[in-house]
Structures are given as structure tokens and as C-alpha cells.
Amino acid sequence: MALTKEQVLHVAKLARLALSDDEIEKFQRQLSVILDHAEKVMALADDGVPATAHALPLSNVFREDVAEPCLPQDKALSTAPESEQGRFKVPRIMEDPT
Amino acid sequence: MSELWQLSATEIAMRIANGEISAVEVAEAHNARIEALEPEINAFITPTPDIARAQAKAIDERRATGAPLPPLAGVPLALKDVICVDGVRTTAGSRILDAYVPPYSGTVVHMLADAGTLLVGKANMDEFAMGSSTENSAYGVTKNPWDLARVPGGSSGGSAAAVAAGMAPIGIGTDTGGSIRQPASLCGVVGMKPTYGRVSRYGLIAFASSLDQIGPFARNVRDTALLLNAIAGHDPKDSTSIPDPVPQYLDGLDAGIDGLRIGIVKESLSEGTQPGVAGRFKDAIETLTSLGGEVEEVSLPSFAHALSAYYLIAPAECSSNLARYDGVRYGMRADAPTVSEMNARTRAQGFGDEVKRRVMLGTYALSAGYYDAYYGKAQKVRTLVIRDFDEAYQKFDILVSPTSPTTAFKIGEKADDPLAMYLNDLFTIPSNLAGAPAISIPCGLAEDGLPVGLQIMGPLLSESLLLRAAFAYESARGPAERPPL
Amino acid sequence: MNYEAVIGLECHVELNTESKMFCGCPTTFGGEPNTRTCPVCLGEPGSLPVPNRRAVESTMMIGLALGCRVAPHSLFHRKNYFYPDMPKNYQISQYDLPLCIGGRLDVEVAGTKTTVGITRVHLEEDTGKSLHIGTTGRISEAKYSLVDYNRAGIPLVEVVSEPDIRSAAEAQRYVAELRSILEALGVSDVRMEEGSMRCDANISMREPGGEFGTKVEIKNLNSIRSVGRALTFEIERQRKALEAGQALLQETRHFDESSGVTKTLRSKEEAFDYRYFPEPDLLPISATADWVSALESSLPELPQARRARLAAEHGLSVEQAHAVGASVASTGYFEGTVAAGANGRDAAVWMAGELGRALNNAGVGIQDARVSPAQLADLIRLVGAETVNLNTAKRVFQMAFESGDDPGVIIGREGMAQVSDEGALATAIAAVVASNATEVERFRAGEEKVFGFLVGQVMRETKGKANPALVNDLLRKVLTTGGA
Incomplete structure (x- = not known):
């Protein structure tokens, strides 16, 4: 299927990518080709086939509820682009959480 | 007498244990080799000569005390830069992690240190392991040691090239759709993707979590087995890790393949396969037959569809896995007045073209209204691939195919055609979808003088069998050709 | 027109496990920011989650206590959206295969019983907390924000009800009863004021028995009182709008505690596209029959059964049984008082009266009462024996509550014994x-x-x-x- 420019813009917003006009045009073209190809193949899998999320026949893997040592604060923050008062500093948050 | 950099891991470990050579000498020889070749090859994003030297010194001191040495004591190792090492820059080949120094080490990093290996460098790779050529690295393409105008394959191209060029006898890569086996094939070395869950993924920067698997590179099968033993095993930090005990992969390595039922995947003999590749593959079949293998063709119809399923599943998972690179906690940050703009600009500036393409593709495939048509369907195709394999393994012990349809291609040749690039993974992807192990071993040079790889696939946890078959083949054919360096 | 409210609640409960949902970091409150974190809950590249067994079992127990079926096969999914207090920019949650499905919770308001259906009980991870730096500390006026991930990854259970609630009072009763059940199970501290339990309400209006109206969601109600106030306001707001012939918008609203009104947070058009898909880093959970029945048999006495038993054993009224059986601690106090020799009805009267007042005034819970069950029983005995009269006994109680001294000692010391000469x-x-x-x-x-x-x-x-x-x-x- 051919993607519209609006769809590409919507996906870029969901993916938090500030794309250039050129990129939007390019991805609109390339994604359409890839999806077109995929759709033909996908037609093979009918509704009777179950989905495989995990190739391994494993289940019920847990850890016991035991507290373990944490990273020291300075190490936790060592990778931060910016920090203040022991916290990760970010620009203004305009949206409320979900 | 060979140079130290020409020795296999087995020989290095043996000579150090015997006291013939010191680990420091080995480290320096490889450090020097890297320094000499790096300007041409660019196999490493971050060479770590000081770490190798310090680890070597510790090995020599340990030997001096008379304490027993671990199996890979003093063996230099190239580690794909997608695995976190505490205190050592880890980029995943991406600009977005250019300055990232992880506060922890992955499980295999601890295991490799315990096994006595010397870390000579963090190897180059396609950004976030997305690619088949290392052209997607933010740190420049790695050149194929056989022909510097050609790619080494990818995404683990740096590790494969380093091992091929004698910068390290062994290397670690990761394989999501062929990213160990394809560069092993293109560089003329051995590369193995173990069963999904056999090697812990803890500390491996994720591309597609349900497919990613860490595995070994070496110049021969015995070294591959040794290295796999060093990294395989259950890890309580990885929920998808397999609890089964790990066999000694060297045990029975030389037991031969007399009577082994070998299926040739018919779908891999298509017209798209380069004649020289098909030729060497035919030679390999003859060798396997001469060793007592019972060879027959087998059809796996879903083999051809695996690629499309893969190019929906992997991007979908990557779109979620890569969401964390947002400029908040680590990595690069672009300036912006609000956090959402900062996220979007950081990601636009920090990610390369292929990563953006796959994030876009995966986001779309998971978005409202499309899940069933794309991701859901792809997971059903995955079931079909597994069924085809299961059926084949009723009749065969192992399956074989060429690893890649072509030999190493020219740098830039496929850079503008994502679909053509994706076709490199046609024969390797099915094993990832099935979670099953597969190995690529050199099977000679094609008409263009470049190496060709033979892929051997087996059912879940059949690593011992694959190594045995590969060892029998390698022993019959003789040592693999080496690049002219 | 006569409208009725149609309300469903989604309550989020932080479990009181020792360690977080997917890593070993401790869940303890307080502490310097970002000192309860590790590569996993910081979302460091390459880190992987491993689920906490006790969190999974606690969730199953909540489901069983609410009469749910524990699903034989369940999965974790990823819920994808960007927010700086969420380290991976996805939340590990559950989607179409939750741990528990289909239960019920009975609530009683003014003698009328209602059964509220429970749609599902599922398990997820909590987010970190942002501090908004600016003139007022409010998000909209902040200059920048500071993020602390100490709370990120705390196990969070979501209990989703069917839209079976018809009034603010029923909603409050539902939350109180749910809280009481969680407390009885011992799986959560259920301290709403510390955020260990919070609710979202879905509300619409309809003509009785008619079609559902436009649904409005109210987010983050953090006390039983807020649930009541927010719903009372919202029901009125919607009723007035409908009576004035105005159409309601499908939207998410926020309850402002200080003004007592709900305000628009975002409209339906801005709704998120969460792109749920099975969490590939985690394996399925298969609840075997043995496992479920072991959990079922370990369930403690639940509030409804407890109240019935207290009423039957001690001849208490419905109200008394409710008051005394309000919590595990309160029941323990009551039973301790009876065990020390007091008559149940006397103990209930004292607990509802003097003890309740004293606790209220002191602002402490019953577990911190300065008068022990044995001391209360002693005081009740002294009244019965006419050593003190009832009014004096109340003063003695007050003094005992303040000092912790034995009632007998206080009476002797203060010369408060009853004069019968x-x-x-x-x-x-x-x-x-x-x-x-x-x-x-x-x-x-x-x-x-x-x-x-x-x-x-x-x-x-x-x-x-x-x-x-x-x-x-x-x-x-x-x-x-x-x-x-």
C-alpha cells in the first residue's frame, strides 16, 4: 500500500523524530515499497495459524523478591546530559502524563 | 615460525600456559597489528590497548603464582561495540551514544574476562546492528581485509574483519538476522549464532529483542567452540536465558559425520545466488558426502517469506527498543525549549538514515489499526517458518545452504537500495525467526577471489552437532584461505 | 430529564514488595533522589527485566480475593509513549492477556447492596517522579523539570471495574472496600496520601436503562474523599450540561483539589496510540491449577467475611461490625480487647467512641494507640465493677491515651474512684x-x-x-x- 504524507508525519510524531521534508518524502516512498512487498508475503499466513512471540518453549521465569544494592547516585547520573539536585534535568514538560 | 598475531586462540592459550610466551607479548603483538592496520581497515570504534595490556599483565602474574589459567587466558578478543563495558565508551555504532560510558558491564563481558580473554577493542558495526555492510556506522565503514574497496558484511563487520585481518584471533558479534554469519562469510572466518537464549543478552544493546543473539567469531572451528563455551550459560538477569546445562563443545568435536542426514535447502539454490557462491557450495556438498553424510534436497517453502516477516518484526521491536534514546538520561542531547522537541531533535540528529527508516517502519507496523495486518501476521509467518524447520528435522539432522547469496560487494553499491541490501539476509534470517543455531564456515573462494561461506543449521540447542559437522568439513578441506595482508 | 451516572473505576495500587517489579532495587520510601536505581530501572541500554515472583503472586491473590479467574496464560506487553519520567519510553504492562479476569466486589450504601463487576486485575511498573522548577511548581509554569527514578519500576497493580457504579457515594464505598481487601491481603500499604493507591474514574450520564452517554475520564484521584468530591462535581456538571441541551465532549479531565472542580486535560483527538505488543524480553506466565489453588488456600479472612463473623460471634450491629472490622489492625485490637476479658459490644462502643475520637485527634492509626487492648479491657472491667463511673472512665481513658499509664494506676493516683460511701x-x-x-x-x-x-x-x-x-x-x- 502507498502511504500518504499525513501518515508518514503521524508516524514521525509517534516516533519522536523531527524529520526534514526530504526525509519525509523519501520514507513515504521507501516504506510504501517495503510494505507492499511484505503484504504479498503476509497473505500466506491465514487466521488458522497461531502467532509466535517467543521461539523458546519457556514460561514462568521469575526472580525472588530480594532487595539488592543500587548504583550510587553519582554513577546513576554520570551519563546524564544535564543534572541538578541529584536529578536528571530536562527542558520544560508541556504535556501531562497519560 | 608464525607471527604471534597469526596464532589461533587454542595455540595462544597453550603456549602461554606452557610458559613459551607471555600474555603481555601477545597483547602487544595484537595492539601493534591493530595500530598498523586500523588506518586501512577501521575495524574498531574504540581500540582498548591499555585494557588488553592490563588484563595480560594480570594473566602473567597469575601464571607466575602457579595458579591454573582459564581456557582462553591471554587470548585477544574484539568485542562488538554493542555490548556494554563498565567505564568503557559503548556507542552501538551510533552518534546518539557517542559519549556514552555505561555504568555496568554485560554478563558476557564478565564471562569473557573470567575466561582470560584480553579486550583489544570495541569493534565497528552498523548503527544499532541494523545493516549488512557496516556502512551504517556513524564511525565510518569497515573495509574488507580481502579487498579494501569492499564491505566486510554486517552488522558485526568490525569483529569479522578484525579476526580475518589478525587483529584478534577471536571476536564477539551479535546476530539478529545474520549479522554474525554474513560478515563471517564475507571475511572468510567462522561465525556462529547460537540458539536464542543460550548466551545471555544482559548488557547487549537491543535491536530486536526476540531475535538478537550474541555469538563467537574465530578463524577455525575449535576456537569457535572454545569461545562459545566461555560465553554460553544460564543468566538469571536475562528472562529469556535457557536454563539447560552447557555441554563441553570440544567433546566429540572430531567424531565425524558418517551417516549424518544432511538436507540442502532447495530455496537457497535460486537464480539470485552468485555463480561462484553456488560453485563453492556444490564443492562443499561433495566434501560432506565424501565424509559419509547422507545428502538430499529438502524444500522449506516458508524460507522465502521469512525475509518479509523479519522486516516487520525486527523494525517493530527496534522502534520500541530505541525509544529510550531521547536525550534525557544518557547520550546526546539537542537543544530545544521543550522536552518533546528536545526528544525529536535529538533523535533526528543522533540516528542515521537506516535506523530512522526502521524506527518509522516499526512504529507504523505497530500503530493503531495496523498491528494485525503487519506485526500480527509476521508472527504467524514466524510460526510457519518454525513448522517448516520442524518438519525438515524429522528427516534430517542438519540443513545446509550458502550463508550469503553473494560474496563481499563494493562499498556504496547497495547503499541506496534498502530492499537489495535486505536480500543479503535471505538465507540467514530463518534461523533467527526459529531461534535455532547456525554456523558459517569458509568453503573456498569464488570466481572473484573472495571468500564464500557454508551455512550449517540445526534444531534448538544443536550447537555440539553443528560444531562437529563444521569441524569435520574444515578438517577435510584444510585450513581456510587468509586475506593478503 | 432524570439522568443517572454510570461510573467505572481504575484503581492503581503499589505493591509492598521488598524489591522492584523487574530489578532488585529496594522499594523503600524516602532516600535521596536516584539512589534506588540500577541499570534496569534507569532503562540503561542493554539492561533486561526479570519479573518479581512475589509481585505476580500478590496480583493473583488480589484477583482471587475479588473473585476473579486467574488466567491460565498471561503475557506482559509494552505500552509505548514518550514521557521523561518513564525511563524506557515504554511501560511494561499487560494488555489483552492480564493475570486475572472477571470478578466482583459488593458495596453497601445506606443499606442497599450493589455488586460491582471487576473486569480485570493486571500488573505493570510505576514511573519516576518529576519535580517542576519554576515560580509555582506547577507543570504549566515550570521553567524546567528534574526527574527522580526512585519510584520507577515499583510494581503497580491495576484493578479495573465494570461501569456498575451509580453514585459518588458508591464509588467511595467501592474504593474503601477495595482498600480494606488489599490491606487484609497484606500486599500493599494502601496509603493513598503517599500515592500507594490512586484512582481514575470513567463517568457518563444516561437515562436509566438507556444508552451510555459520552464518557469522560478523571485522572489521578488520590484519596477516597477526592473520589467523592470529583464525582459529585462531575455528575452535576454533566447533568447541568445535558439539561441545558449541551453536548458533552469525550475527554480526559483533571480534578483540582483546591477549587474542587474538574478541568479539561486533553480531548479525545489527542488520544495516545500506545502501540501495544508482547514484551519480547519476558516470557509468558502459565498459572497452573496447583499454583492457583495454593495461593487461594493462603488467602486470609477478607473484610466481608470478617464483618459477618464479628457480628455473629459478638452480637454486634452491622454498623459496629463495619467500624470494628474496618481494618486488620482494628479487628486485631477488638479481638485483643475481647480476649482480655471485655464484652464485645462494650469493646465496640469504646472503640467507636473514645478510642476513635482519640486516634482522630492525635492523627494516628490504631496500631499507634497508646491504650493497649488489655488496658481498654481493664477499664471496661472497672466500669462494670463500679470502681469508676462511665464519665470518669472516659476521662481516665483520655489520660491513659496521653500517658500510656494503666487505667487502674491513673484512678488510684488521681483519686478518681467512684464514691459509693x-x-x-x-x-x-x-x-x-x-x-x-x-x-x-x-x-x-x-x-x-x-x-x-x-x-x-x-x-x-x-x-x-x-x-x-x-x-x-x-x-x-x-x-x-x-x-x-
Whole structure:
């Protein structure tokens, strides 16, 4: 299927990518080709086939509820682009959480 | 007498244990080799000569005390830069992690240190392991040691090239759709993707979590087995890790393949396969037959569809896995007045073209209204691939195919055609979808003088069998050709 | 038009496990920011989650206590959206295969019982907390924000009800009952004020039995009182709008505690596309029959059963059983008091009266009461034995609550024992009769109600210690026989 420019813009917003006009045009073209190809193949899998999320026949893997040592604060923050008062500093948050 | 950099891991470990050579000498020889070749090859994003030297010194001191040495004591190792090492820059080949120094080490990093290996460098790779050529690295393409105008394959191209060029006898890569086996094939070395869950993924920067698997590179099968033993095993930090005990992969390595039922995947003999590749593959079949293998063709119809399923599943998972690179906690940050703009600009500036393409593709495939048509369907195709394999393994012990349809291609040749690039993974992807192990071993040079790889696939946890078959083949054919360096 | 409210609640409960949902970081409150974190809960590249067994079992127990079926096969999914307090920019949650499905919770308001269906109980991870730096600390006026991931990854259970609730009072009762059940299970601290339990409400209006109206969601109600206030306001707002012929918008609203009104947070058009898909880093959970029945048999006594038992065993009224059986601690206090010899009804009266007041005034929970169950039983015994009268006993209780001293010791030390000595009482009565001649005259003229006043004067004369029954007898005798 051919993607519209609006769809590409919507996906870029969901993916938090500030794309250039050129990129939007390019991805609109390339994604359409890839999806077109995929759709033909996908037609093979009918509704009777179950989905495989995990190739391994494993289940019920847990850890016991035991507290373990944490990273020291300075190490936790060592990778931060910016920090203040022991916290990760970010620009203004305009949206409320979900 | 060979140079130290020409020795296999087995020989290095043996000579150090015997006291013939010191680990420091080995480290320096490889450090020097890297320094000499790096300007041409660019196999490493971050060479770590000081770490190798310090680890070597510790090995020599340990030997001096008379304490027993671990199996890979003093063996230099190239580690794909997608695995976190505490205190050592880890980029995943991406600009977005250019300055990232992880506060922890992955499980295999601890295991490799315990096994006595010397870390000579963090190897180059396609950004976030997305690619088949290392052209997607933010740190420049790695050149194929056989022909510097050609790619080494990818995404683990740096590790494969380093091992091929004698910068390290062994290397670690990761394989999501062929990213160990394809560069092993293109560089003329051995590369193995173990069963999904056999090697812990803890500390491996994720591309597609349900497919990613860490595995070994070496110049021969015995070294591959040794290295796999060093990294395989259950890890309580990885929920998808397999609890089964790990066999000694060297045990029975030389037991031969007399009577082994070998299926040739018919779908891999298509017209798209380069004649020289098909030729060497035919030679390999003859060798396997001469060793007592019972060879027959087998059809796996879903083999051809695996690629499309893969190019929906992997991007979908990557779109979620890569969401964390947002400029908040680590990595690069672009300036912006609000956090959402900062996220979007950081990601636009920090990610390369292929990563953006796959994030876009995966986001779309998971978005409202499309899940069933794309991701859901792809997971059903995955079931079909597994069924085809299961059926084949009723009749065969192992399956074989060429690893890649072509030999190493020219740098830039496929850079503008994502679909053509994706076709490199046609024969390797099915094993990832099935979670099953597969190995690529050199099977000679094609008409263009470049190496060709033979892929051997087996059912879940059949690593011992694959190594045995590969060892029998390698022993019959003789040592693999080496690049002219 | 006569509209009825249609309400469903989604309650989020932080479990009280030792460690987080997917890593070993401790869940303890307080501590410097970002000191309860590790590569996993910081979302460091390459880190992987491993689920906490106790969190999974606690969720199953909540489901079982609510009459749900534990799903034989369940999965974790990723819920994808960007927000800086969420380290991976996806939340590990559950989607179409939750741990528990299909239960019920009975609530009773003003003697009317309603059964609220439970849609599902699922498990997810909590997010970190942002501090908004600016003039007021409000998100909209902040200059920048600071993020602390100490709370990121705390196990969070979501209990989703069917839209079976019809009033703010029922909603409050539902939340209180749910809280009581969680407390009985011991799986959560259920301290709403610390955020360990919070609710979202979905509300629409309809003509009784008619089609559902436009649904509005109110986010983050963090106390039972807020649930009541927000819903009361929202029901009125929607009713007025409908009566005025206005169409309601499908939207998400926020309840402003200070003004008591709900305000638009975002409209439906801005709704998120969460791109749920199975979490590939985690394996399925298969709840075997053995596992589920082991959990089921480990369930403690639940509030409804507890109240019925207390009422039956001790002859308590419905209200008394509710009050005494409100919590595990309260039930323990009650049973301790009875075990120390008190009659159940007396214990219930004291707990609802003096003890409740004292706890309220001191702002502490029953587990911190300074009067032990044994001390209360002792005080009840002293009243029964007429060592102190009831009014004095209440003062003794107050003093015991403040000092922690034994009631008997206080009575002895303060000379508060009841005066039943007829000689001493006769002296006091004589004094009252002498100084209240007018009232005595009025009583003798047939004005019976003055008697109570005179009794009160005698009690005052004896500093409240007189045996009231004896004072009654003696005073009446004196007044009617004309003595003194």
C-alpha cells in the first residue's frame, strides 16, 4: 500500500523524530515499497495459524523478591546530559502524563 | 615460525600456559597489528590497548603464582561495540551514544574476562546492528581485509574483519538476522549464532529483542567452540536465558559425520545466488558426502517469506527498543525549549538514515489499526517458518545452504537500495525467526577471489552437532584461505 | 430529564514488595533522589527485566480475593509513549492477556447492596517522579523539570471495574472496600496520601436503562474523599450540561483539589496510540491449577467475611461490625480487647467512641494507640465493677491515651474512684440541698425536670466521682421525705 504524507508525519510524531521534508518524502516512498512487498508475503499466513512471540518453549521465569544494592547516585547520573539536585534535568514538560 | 598475531586462540592459550610466551607479548603483538592496520581497515570504534595490556599483565602474574589459567587466558578478543563495558565508551555504532560510558558491564563481558580473554577493542558495526555492510556506522565503514574497496558484511563487520585481518584471533558479534554469519562469510572466518537464549543478552544493546543473539567469531572451528563455551550459560538477569546445562563443545568435536542426514535447502539454490557462491557450495556438498553424510534436497517453502516477516518484526521491536534514546538520561542531547522537541531533535540528529527508516517502519507496523495486518501476521509467518524447520528435522539432522547469496560487494553499491541490501539476509534470517543455531564456515573462494561461506543449521540447542559437522568439513578441506595482508 | 451516572473505576495500587517489579532495587520510601536505581530501572541500554515472583503472586491473590479467574496464560506487553519520567519510553504492562479476569466486589450504601463487576486485575511498573522548577511548581509554569527514578519500576497493580457504579457515594464505598481487601491481603500499604493507591474514574450520564452517554475520564484521584468530591462535581456538571441541551465532549479531565472542580486535560483527538505488543524480553506466565489453588488456600479472612463473623460471634450491629472490622489492625485490637476479658459490644462502643475520637485527634492509626487492648479491657472491667463511673472512665481513658499509664494506676493516683460511701454522699447532698433552695422548692412543687439539675450539682460537688445510681436514690429519698 502507498502511504500518504499525513501518515508518514503521524508516524514521525509517534516516533519522536523531527524529520526534514526530504526525509519525509523519501520514507513515504521507501516504506510504501517495503510494505507492499511484505503484504504479498503476509497473505500466506491465514487466521488458522497461531502467532509466535517467543521461539523458546519457556514460561514462568521469575526472580525472588530480594532487595539488592543500587548504583550510587553519582554513577546513576554520570551519563546524564544535564543534572541538578541529584536529578536528571530536562527542558520544560508541556504535556501531562497519560 | 608464525607471527604471534597469526596464532589461533587454542595455540595462544597453550603456549602461554606452557610458559613459551607471555600474555603481555601477545597483547602487544595484537595492539601493534591493530595500530598498523586500523588506518586501512577501521575495524574498531574504540581500540582498548591499555585494557588488553592490563588484563595480560594480570594473566602473567597469575601464571607466575602457579595458579591454573582459564581456557582462553591471554587470548585477544574484539568485542562488538554493542555490548556494554563498565567505564568503557559503548556507542552501538551510533552518534546518539557517542559519549556514552555505561555504568555496568554485560554478563558476557564478565564471562569473557573470567575466561582470560584480553579486550583489544570495541569493534565497528552498523548503527544499532541494523545493516549488512557496516556502512551504517556513524564511525565510518569497515573495509574488507580481502579487498579494501569492499564491505566486510554486517552488522558485526568490525569483529569479522578484525579476526580475518589478525587483529584478534577471536571476536564477539551479535546476530539478529545474520549479522554474525554474513560478515563471517564475507571475511572468510567462522561465525556462529547460537540458539536464542543460550548466551545471555544482559548488557547487549537491543535491536530486536526476540531475535538478537550474541555469538563467537574465530578463524577455525575449535576456537569457535572454545569461545562459545566461555560465553554460553544460564543468566538469571536475562528472562529469556535457557536454563539447560552447557555441554563441553570440544567433546566429540572430531567424531565425524558418517551417516549424518544432511538436507540442502532447495530455496537457497535460486537464480539470485552468485555463480561462484553456488560453485563453492556444490564443492562443499561433495566434501560432506565424501565424509559419509547422507545428502538430499529438502524444500522449506516458508524460507522465502521469512525475509518479509523479519522486516516487520525486527523494525517493530527496534522502534520500541530505541525509544529510550531521547536525550534525557544518557547520550546526546539537542537543544530545544521543550522536552518533546528536545526528544525529536535529538533523535533526528543522533540516528542515521537506516535506523530512522526502521524506527518509522516499526512504529507504523505497530500503530493503531495496523498491528494485525503487519506485526500480527509476521508472527504467524514466524510460526510457519518454525513448522517448516520442524518438519525438515524429522528427516534430517542438519540443513545446509550458502550463508550469503553473494560474496563481499563494493562499498556504496547497495547503499541506496534498502530492499537489495535486505536480500543479503535471505538465507540467514530463518534461523533467527526459529531461534535455532547456525554456523558459517569458509568453503573456498569464488570466481572473484573472495571468500564464500557454508551455512550449517540445526534444531534448538544443536550447537555440539553443528560444531562437529563444521569441524569435520574444515578438517577435510584444510585450513581456510587468509586475506593478503 | 432524570439522568443517572454510570461510573467505572481504575484503581492503581503499589505493591509492598521488598524489591522492584523487574530489578532488585529496594522499594523503600524516602532516600535521596536516584539512589534506588540500577541499570534496569534507569532503562540503561542493554539492561533486561526479570519479573518479581512475589509481585505476580500478590496480583493473583488480589484477583482471587475479588473473585476473579486467574488466567491460565498471561503475557506482559509494552505500552509505548514518550514521557521523561518513564525511563524506557515504554511501560511494561499487560494488555489483552492480564493475570486475572472477571470478578466482583459488593458495596453497601445506606443499606442497599450493589455488586460491582471487576473486569480485570493486571500488573505493570510505576514511573519516576518529576519535580517542576519554576515560580509555582506547577507543570504549566515550570521553567524546567528534574526527574527522580526512585519510584520507577515499583510494581503497580491495576484493578479495573465494570461501569456498575451509580453514585459518588458508591464509588467511595467501592474504593474503601477495595482498600480494606488489599490491606487484609497484606500486599500493599494502601496509603493513598503517599500515592500507594490512586484512582481514575470513567463517568457518563444516561437515562436509566438507556444508552451510555459520552464518557469522560478523571485522572489521578488520590484519596477516597477526592473520589467523592470529583464525582459529585462531575455528575452535576454533566447533568447541568445535558439539561441545558449541551453536548458533552469525550475527554480526559483533571480534578483540582483546591477549587474542587474538574478541568479539561486533553480531548479525545489527542488520544495516545500506545502501540501495544508482547514484551519480547519476558516470557509468558502459565498459572497452573496447583499454583492457583495454593495461593487461594493462603488467602486470609477478607473484610466481608470478617464483618459477618464479628457480628455473629459478638452480637454486634452491622454498623459496629463495619467500624470494628474496618481494618486488620482494628479487628486485631477488638479481638485483643475481647480476649482480655471485655464484652464485645462494650469493646465496640469504646472503640467507636473514645478510642476513635482519640486516634482522630492525635492523627494516628490504631496500631499507634497508646491504650493497649488489655488496658481498654481493664477499664471496661472497672466500669462494670463500679470502681469508676462511665464519665470518669472516659476521662481516665483520655489520660491513659496521653500517658500510656494503666487505667487502674491513673484512678488510684488521681483519686478518681467512684464514691459509693453513703455517708460521704449524704454530706454532699445536704450541701447541694442547702445551697439550692429555690430548685428544691420547684421539685417539691412537682417540677420533675429539676431533679436532673440537682443530680448534676451533687456530681459536681463530688468532682464527678459519685456513683450516679446511688446519688439518684439518696437524693430522691432526701427530697421526697423532706429530710435535711
